[in-house]
Amino acid sequence: MEQLIQELRELLMEAGVDRAVAGAVRSEAPLLRQGVDSLDYPAFSLAVESRYGLSIDERDSLSLRTLDDFAAYIRERVRGESPIGRIRRDWKTVNPGRDYEVGPLRPGDGRGVAQLFYSVYGDRYPVEDYYVPERIEQLNAEGALLTVVARLDDGSVAGQGAFYQSSPPNKALFEFGQVMVAPEYRETRMAARIIREMDRLSHTMTQAQGFFGEAVCTHTVTQKLVDKWGYSECGLEVALMPAGAYEKEGAGARRVSCLLGARVDRDRSMPLHLPECCRPALELILEGFRLERAIRWSPADQPLAARTSLERRSFDFAQVERAQALAVGADFPDIAALLDREAVQRGLAVLQVYVNAGEPGAAFAVEALRERGFFLGGLIPIWFGPDAILMQKLYVEPEFEAINLHSDRARAILGHIRADHARACATL
Incomplete structure (x- = not known):
């Protein structure tokens, strides 16, 4: 829900609402009482319809007064059942020992990527977008996300990594991460091949000034893999994530720390x-x-x-x-x-x-x-x-x-x- 509310704030700005006003809007309070005027409101509704492929009729529009109202409406009509319920319903077994290829995400791969997130993180990954196949593919099409997958010869996704726009205000600084491999392929070189392909693609990303990553410190596997690709350690986020986010990965600490590393490709004085x-x-x-x-x-x-x-x-x-x-x-x-x-x-x-x-x-x-x-x-x-x-x-x-x-x-x-x-x- 948090991610959806953030998307709606961005749509408010697209509709002409001042950035400061949109950022201060409380999701549970009526928009018209928080600086969103009667001209901004219909423009915002049109932006919502365009983004989510909806047609909001006049009767429904009367009940949509807050961001929480819009979020509930979108979830009910666009996303239907919960993303996790959908992943479970559409589950596809990842069979070991199959041939695979590594390359950029293709249409149809979103389902396998969402399943991989669930198999690694359960329902505890903090960004809901990665449990929604259509959203994964949309973000790739928009250039805000570049996903590399290891695709088995039967079409299943057994591994992935990604570059994505995340917390930095500088959207030309992409985060490098989300390197995951299904348990059936962790004794292979799949992770190394994914990272090698990501490194190759990173040098073609003319929109990127640089890259950074957060490597979990429950193990050193990811740290070893990225060390050879020109990243330099630049910080440590202590106790960043609850251990529950990594319980399927055997995390034993109360909270998990992350090592920060970065690579600058296009610098200026x-x-x-x-x-x-x-x-x-x-x-x-x-x-x-x-x-x-x-x-x-x-x-x-x-x-x-x-x-x-x-x-x-x-x-x-x-x-x-x-x-x-x-x-x-x-x-x-x-x-x-x-x-x-x-x-x-x-x-x-x-x-x-x-x-x-x-x-x-x-x-x-x-x-x-x-x-x-x-x-x-x-x-x-x-x-x-x-x-x-x-x-x-x-x-x-x-x-x-x-x-x-x-x-x-x-x-x-x-x-x-x-x-x-x-x-x-x-x-x-």
Whole structure:
């Protein structure tokens, strides 16, 4: 439902609603009472009809007052039974020992990809789109998702990987991930072949400036495979996902951490404002990249703006919120306090804040976050266009001993992050 509500917010903007208004709309409240005027409303309804292939009659339109109303209407008429129920009904056995080919997704492969997500994650993957075959194929057609599949000679999908637009505000930075192989083929070279084909395709993606990935730390298999394709470790998201999301994969930790890695293919010269307090860790991360940066270290620089520009997204199942400071303002300490207070009230496990380091104010923001118990997560190139500093706060106890890392470089980054976490705990 969360993903569908986000899609509806995007359609509000397509219909002419101001971005700030659309982002602030509460899903349970009437749209006409939240800045969506009588001209925007019919344009929004037409956009919904176009996106989901609906024809909303006049009687139905009278009952569609909130985003929740629209979401329920779409689910009932377009998606019918639940996506998981449909996967179970259409289940196709993946037979071992068959020949297979690896290549881009074709029409009809969406069903097998959705089944693969369910076989690996159960019903706990946080983005519902990947359980809906038509949505998988639509996203590929739109270029927001590039899926590579391992297709058996009987048409079944036994493995996949993908490049996709996800959290970065810079939509030319694609996430690399979702590499999954059915249990029947995990003793083969299928995963390696998928990643090799993804690497080949990545060099043809002229729309991409770079790529990043989040490799789970319950094992080092994915870390080993991507290490050879030019990615460099740049951070660690501690306790990011509940172990339940990986229970079929044998995860034993209370929560699973993820190693961040990135590859920049099309760089440009730009300023980089960094906090002096994190210098050893950030210098280590920067050593892994060849970036054209005019680096300015500061203990606490001053932001250019009075007000912070912030985007927020919650991942309810994971108990995670990701806040993006597109621009840091003088009010950032108040913003940090609000985020922290609301995280406690909502029972979050993790709060992440990505700080735009392309303008003065990054060190100011980092210092404000450190005072509230945040610790360093990493430095991700071109996240905003400019680079991002990731700061994170945990409201659960981390299990650092459960983090498995492949490279010495990754272990060195963990050492810095773990030390900063200890410092954060000591300040509270």
